[in-house]
Ligand SMILES: Nc1ncnc2c1ncn2[C@@H]1O[C@H](COP(=O)(O)OP(=O)(O)O)[C@@H](O)[C@H]1O
């Protein structure tokens with residue numbers, strides 16, 4: 001469960017202030033699949049970064065599963081990122097010197113799982129994203145869509161409660177974007193995690209069960225699809 005209470009994020013620069021988020025309040029229930037849309041620069045990534053513990057609000061309160069992120073220190077945030085959260089970025093951010101299996105395994109090892117414990121989980125994740133046969137490939141041997149599916153497998157390997165994706169299909173051609181969409185839909189329908197996706201793509205946004213539209217740092221609308229197939 002996610003609660004934002006009067007959250008603002010203000011950037012100061014030489015030319016003045018930018019209100020990247022302006023007094024945003026939001027409640028997102030567990031297991032929801034939410035799309036976040038809005039014009040470039042409206043505050044979408046800022047919202048995701050705050051939910052990911054990568055940025056702090058200038059004012060206001062942010063709770064994820066009851067944890068107050070606005071008050072959390074580095075140690076608590078590291079624990080949060082390793083145990084509660086998965087993040088997928090537009091440019092995949094895979095480690096080029098590691099193969100597919102090692103990329104997916106890494107966050108499990110970092111949080112202290114043994115290689116023996118991690119192995120079946122990694123295999124399960126690669127199966128989920130349809131890349132079992134690519135386990136020993138390196139990122140440069142994969143298509144963009146395959147790299148993004150590896151990044152998704154890595155993000156959910158640790159059983160996060162919350163999966164954040166910032167324009168996950170923004171760097172893909174439409175065929176690869178469709179496959180990545182299918183993978184994300186599968187994750188949402190299996191209720192693997194609460195899923196929040198920032199996107200410019202109408203087809204990605206239409207998969208979600210709720211939709212947040214942002215304009216100039218404010219929530220312009222937050223609607224739920226009434227006739228969801230889930
Ligand atoms: N580190 C930063 N320093 C100053 N301004 C920033 C910074 N990050 C984002 N902004 C500004 O905040 C606003 C929202 O940015 P962002 O959340 O990245 O938008 P979006 O993801 O919707 O394109 C923009 O005006 C952007 O220029």
Ligand SMILES: [Mg+2]
Pocket residue numbers: 044045046
């Ligand atoms: Mg952005």
